[in-house]
Amino acid sequence: MRSSAILLPALAATAFACNLESSPNVDRFIRLRAVSPESEPLYTLEFEDGSTRQVTDDERWELKRAHVRFFDITDEPVTATYSSVSRTTNDEVSIAAFPTALTQVSQVNTLISRYTIANVRTNLQRFSSFYNRYYRATTGVESAQWLFDQVSAIISASGSSRASVRKVTHSFSQFSVVATIQGTSAKTVVVGAHQDSINSRSPTGEAAGADDDGSGSMAILEAFRTILTDSRISAGQAPNTLEFHWYAGEEAGLLGSQAIFQQYARDGKNVAAMLNQDMVGYSPRNQFGLITDNTNAQLNAFTRLVIGRYASIGFVETRCGYACSDHASATRSGYPASFVFEGAFANSNPSIHTTSDTIANINFNHIYEHGKLILGFLTELAFSPNI
Numbered sequence: 001m002r003s004s005a006i007l008l009p010a011l012a013a014t015a016f017a018c019n020l021e022s023s024p025n026v027d028r029f030i031r032l033r034a035v036s037p038e039s040e041p042l043y044t045l046e047f048e049d050g051s052t053r054q055v056t057d058d059e060r061w062e063l064k065r066a067h068v069r070f071f072d073i074t075d076e077p078v079t080a081t082y083s084s085v086s087r088t089t090n091d092e093v094s095i096a097a098f099p100t101a102l103t104q105v106s107q108v109n110t111l112i113s114r115y116t117i118a119n120v121r122t123n124l125q126r127f128s129s130f131y132n133r134y135y136r137a138t139t140g141v142e143s144a145q146w147l148f149d150q151v152s153a154i155i156s157a158s159g160s161s162r163a164s165v166r167k168v169t170h171s172f173s174q175f176s177v178v179a180t181i182q183g184t185s186a187k188t189v190v191v192g193a194h195q196d197s198i199n200s201r202s203p204t205g206e207a208a209g210a211d212d213d214g215s216g217s218m219a220i221l222e223a224f225r226t227i228l229t230d231s232r233i234s235a236g237q238a239p240n241t242l243e244f245h246w247y248a249g250e251e252a253g254l255l256g257s258q259a260i261f262q263q264y265a266r267d268g269k270n271v272a273a274m275l276n277q278d279m280v281g282y283s284p285r286n287q288f289g290l291i292t293d294n295t296n297a298q299l300n301a302f303t304r305l306v307i308g309r310y311a312s313i314g315f316v317e318t319r320c321g322y323a324c325s326d327h328a329s330a331t332r333s334g335y336p337a338s339f340v341f342e343g344a345f346a347n348s349n350p351s352i353h354t355t356s357d358t359i360a361n362i363n364f365n366h367i368y369e370h371g372k373l374i375l376g377f378l379t380e381l382a383f384s385p386n387i
Helices: 008-017 057-065 091-096 105-114 117-127 138-158 210-227 255-267 297-310 327-332 364-382
Strands: 043-046 052-055 163-168 176-181 188-194 241-247 271-276 288-291 315-318 337-341
Touching: 043 057, 052 057, 105 210, 105 297, 105 364, 117 138, 117 210, 117 364, 138 163, 138 176, 138 210, 138 241, 163 255, 176 255, 188 210, 188 255, 188 327, 188 364, 210 241, 210 364, 241 255, 255 327, 271 297, 271 327, 271 364, 288 297, 288 364, 297 337, 297 364, 327 337
Parallel strands: 188 241, 188 271, 271 337, 288 315
Antiparallel strands: 043 052, 163 176, 176 241, 288 337
16 A cells, blocks of 8 residues: 555654543644555545544544544434433433442342453454454455354343344454343343454454453453343343343454444434443553543442442553544444453553553453453343343
8 A cells, every 4th residue: 555645753652642531633743645545445544533534545544643532424414312311301310310229239240250361362362363353454354244243142142032133344454243131121221342453553454352351352252152141131030131242343543343333323313321341451550540521420330330239450540542442433423431451540550552452461460350340230220121
């Protein structure tokens, strides 16, 4: 791919000064390019200040390397927002009605005892063995198909007639995967992670992506298997429906999650809560990072309650900036979202987007803590009829 007219000297000089929690002036990194061949595609990006730019593929990845956050809205140029008025005539009560007390403690603890970290290790070993999981690469499709097959096998082994899985296709080759456990209502609680991986030096380069985000993807895969051992949930007796999402194309601008949540908003689908799990396998200070920006304050209060009861570690409040991960797609679409990261954002895994993001550097004890969080979050909300 040809070199684009990025202001490369300025990029090199300022990239390290970019605060991950703020958006630098995009014009520092992009200037008017020379006339490009008509065959070169342009991508429309939206930034924190609401401005949009059309950029080449090279420019998009230069911005990514510089930690400039954006939504790629090329496929979603018009933003749909779910109207919470459809939930109830008392809108404010509906939005804020997350539980203030936990009612499923015994069952959650039973599920936690069934969450098998050896399964996570085995699955992550395979998931991170693909050369990369780039959203436009053959290996990105192969890894998505492997994931789809694992989810299908879990459903088959569970014997549940209320669980199903589907592929969500996009304008690019990798597909997203959505697994559903139907409840007695269509009101839905979602846990999501992105399945793709990149190498920042070259998006198509080698990228095991063990932590980013193989760790989150495999953590929720094991949670899916585990929660189907709850006979009530497996039989569809929970008041609320549960969904497990594995998003394609997150690294390119939250593509898969945008497509899913935008379609949900257009369809009027009631997503009561979304928990994002992007990177859960690295924590030098042995604590969660509760993201407080672009998330829902009331849902975060409930998440703190879940952490305090079910996890063995604490948390620190932290920020990750505009469009930093897939929870932002839910928020953008009008749905309450929380994001529990592997630690303070300033202490992020330094190996991500490199060939060093391998399973050898994963802390499986920390993934287990996220597993506890996921099971507590989902089970409590599955049986909360008033959310």
